[in-house]
Amino acid sequence: MMAWLKLGRWAAVAAASIAGCSCGFHHTKYENPITKDTQQPDKLLYDKAVKDLQKGRYEMARLTLNTLINTYDTSEYLAKAKLAIADSYYNEGGVSGFAQAEQEYKDFELYFPTLPEAAEAQYKICKTHMNQMSKPDRDSNQALRAEQECKNLVLQYPNSKYVPEAEQMLRDIDEVLAEGEMRVGNLYYAKGSPAAAANRYAGLVDQYPLYSRTDEALWKEADAYLKLGTRERPKAVTALQKIVRDYPLSEYVDPAKKKLRELEAEVPQADPAAYARMKYEQENRTKNSVFHDVTGFLRGAPDLNMAAKTGPPAMNPPKQLVPVNVPLPSGSNGGFNGDVTVAPVSANAADGTKPADGASAAVDGAKPAGSANAADDAKAAAPATSTASVEYPGGQKQDAAANTKDDNKKKKAKKNNKKNQKQDQATANAATPDLSQPAPAAPTPNQSQASGTKP
Numbered sequence: 001m002m003a004w005l006k007l008g009r010w011a012a013v014a015a016a017s018i019a020g021c022s023c024g025f026h027h028t029k030y031e032n033p034i035t036k037d038t039q040q041p042d043k044l045l046y047d048k049a050v051k052d053l054q055k056g057r058y059e060m061a062r063l064t065l066n067t068l069i070n071t072y073d074t075s076e077y078l079a080k081a082k083l084a085i086a087d088s089y090y091n092e093g094g095v096s097g098f099a100q101a102e103q104e105y106k107d108f109e110l111y112f113p114t115l116p117e118a119a120e121a122q123y124k125i126c127k128t129h130m131n132q133m134s135k136p137d138r139d140s141n142q143a144l145r146a147e148q149e150c151k152n153l154v155l156q157y158p159n160s161k162y163v164p165e166a167e168q169m170l171r172d173i174d175e176v177l178a179e180g181e182m183r184v185g186n187l188y189y190a191k192g193s194p195a196a197a198a199n200r201y202a203g204l205v206d207q208y209p210l211y212s213r214t215d216e217a218l219w220k221e222a223d224a225y226l227k228l229g230t231r232e233r234p235k236a237v238t239a240l241q242k243i244v245r246d247y248p249l250s251e252y253v254d255p256a257k258k259k260l261r262e263l264e265a266e267v268p269q270a271d272p273a274a275y276a277r278m279k280y281e282q283e284n285r286t287k288n289s290v291f292h293d294v295t296g297f298l299r300g301a302p303d304l305n306m307a308a309k310t311g312p313p314a315m316n317p318p319k320q321l322v323p324v325n326v327p328l329p330s331g332s333n334g335g336f337n338g339d340v341t342v343a344p345v346s347a348n349a350a351d352g353t354k355p356a357d358g359a360s361a362a363v364d365g366a367k368p369a370g371s372a373n374a375a376d377d378a379k380a381a382a383p384a385t386s387t388a389s390v391e392y393p394g395g396q397k398q399d400a401a402a403n404t405k406d407d408n409k410k411k412k413a414k415k416n417n418k419k420n421q422k423q424d425q426a427t428a429n430a431a432t433p434d435l436s437q438p439a440p441a442a443p444t445p446n447q448s449q450a451s452g453t454k455p
Contacts, residue, residue, distance in 0.1 A: 042068055042075040049084060058088040079112050083121065090124055098128040119160035122153045130169055135302045136179035147173045151315060170313035171210055172304045178208035179302075182217060189220055195325040198224035198235075205242075207318045210308040212281075215250035218243045222259070225324075232324060237265045245271050249278040277311060284309050 045068040052061035065081045065088075072078070086104030089097045105121040112118060129146035150173065153166045185200030201221035205214055218239045225236035240263075243256040248270035260267050286305045288296075296303065322328065 042072040042077050045072075046077045046081060046084075049081070053084065053088055053091065056091075058092050061088050079108075079115055079117065082108050082111070083117055086121065086124070090128065093131075095132070098132060102128050119153065119157040119162055122149065122157065123160075123162040123166065126150045126153055126166060126169055130173075133173070133176060133302060134300060136176050137183060140177060140180055143173050143176050147177070154315075167313055168309070171309070171311070172307045174208045174210060174314055175212065175304060175307035176302045178204055178211035179213075181208075182211075182213055185217065185220070189224060194224035194227040195323040197221075198228070198232075199321050199323040202235075203318065203321045205239075207314055207316075209246075210311045210313065212306040212308070215243055215247040215252050218247070219252045219256065222256075228324065233263065235324075237263055241265070241268050244268055246274045247278065248275045249282065280310055281308060 045064050049061045049064040049068070052058070052064065062085055065085050068075065068081045069078060075081075082104070086101050086108060089101035089104060092101075102125050105125050108121045109118050126146055126149045129142050129149060132142040133146055134140070134142060147170065150166045150170045153160070154163055154170075157163065181200055181204040185197050185204065188194075188197035188200060198221050201217045201224065204211065204217050205221065208214070211217070222236040222239035222243075225232040225239065237260065240256040240260050243250060243252050244260070245268040247253065257267050288303065288305055
């Protein structure tokens with residue numbers, strides 16, 4: 001038994017010694033990290049950030065992408081990393097997330113304007129405002145900003161694949177903005193203000209011709225003009241003719257034709273292109289379910305199912321119209337046609353009560369000619385105390401009123417000094433006895449008795 005134990009111990013020691021000796025002859029292969037089959041570190045960072053984005057770890061993804069940008073400033077993934085940071089804020093959502101995403105997308109367009117992804121960045125900016133757009137009866141700021149950004153996409157990247165979708169977003173935005181104008185016009189129409197209502201309807205029709213209720217706006221516009229009297233009848237006729245010509249499938253076509261015959265106006269023919277457009281819109285318009293209509297007040301986003309699906313969206317800014325009952329100033333455009341000049345204005349001329357010349361104002365309040373100080377008073381009041389400042393080419397400003405006032409003070413002080421000197425001299429002469437004249441003689445007794453005084 002002991003022999004077997006010794007034999008096993010010897011075998012274990014021998015195996016250990018052989019294993020130790022073999023380490024000196026076996027070399028582990030060294031893997032070079034920079035080979036064609038190995039990914040670069042910037043690519044590894046980018047892939048890791050993309051995985052974090054897909055799993056919703058936005059903070060970790062931005063940290064990894066910023067490490068890539070700051071460490072490998074010449075990497076080919078620099079632009080993609082910048083765009084991925086913006087996407088992380090966009091996917092995060094929320095008011096702050098959309099605001100930060102917009103800023104990141106604008107920075108990407110600034111630094112990489114020639115890359116194809118620049119159009120994608122502008123498209124995402126449009127989407128940030130579209131996602132925050134409110135209903136027509138609420139604040140329209142996001143809708144207006146979305147409209148402007150979508151117009152920039154169409155104008156700056158006309159060959160981009162995002163242009164068709166941007167045009168559809170513009171039609172959706174026009175539906176929301178037009179609905180807001182329609183509701184304001186209906187308010188004026190219901191309260192009995194036909195001039196204000198017609199002004200709203202006219203601007204709506206001119207700016208948003210693809211609006212789903214433009215025919216109704218035209219009908220109410222014509223009725224509002226007819227309520228203003230015969231002078232506005234031509235505008236009402238124009239609105240009615242537009243219903244018949246441009247909206248042939250509208251329910252207001254027959255009433256418009258009847259009204260035109262009553263007004264003894266021409267009834268136009270329907271436009272075939274307008275007929276085809278309205279036919280397409282009616283066939284492709286989606287209808288809301290009853291549940292969608294009932295629960296609509298719970299949603300903050302506007303309903304876009306009635307928006308047009310075809311036709312060019314409005315690309316021009318809206319015009320500022322004035323109601324017909326508001327008198328316009330002189331001039332064709334109602335603006336100021338004169339010349340603007342800059343000149344000093346005196347205090348007396350500013351109030352419009354007295355002439356600008358200060359001398360005439362002083363003469364009116366001067367003393368009679370016989371007075372010794374009348375000339376001095378008129379001379380002191382003669383300079384016009386202008387309150388205007390004169391600006392010279394060198395950029396220096398001089399206050400004419402201040403200079404005139406200072407000169408008057410100096411002259412008055414000098415005059416007072418001379419007058420005081422004369423008074424002091426006269427006082428000194430009166431106090432000093434004149435030794436060149438003889439002293440008066442003392443009265444005699446007879447003279448004292450004659451005068452009634454005692455000697």
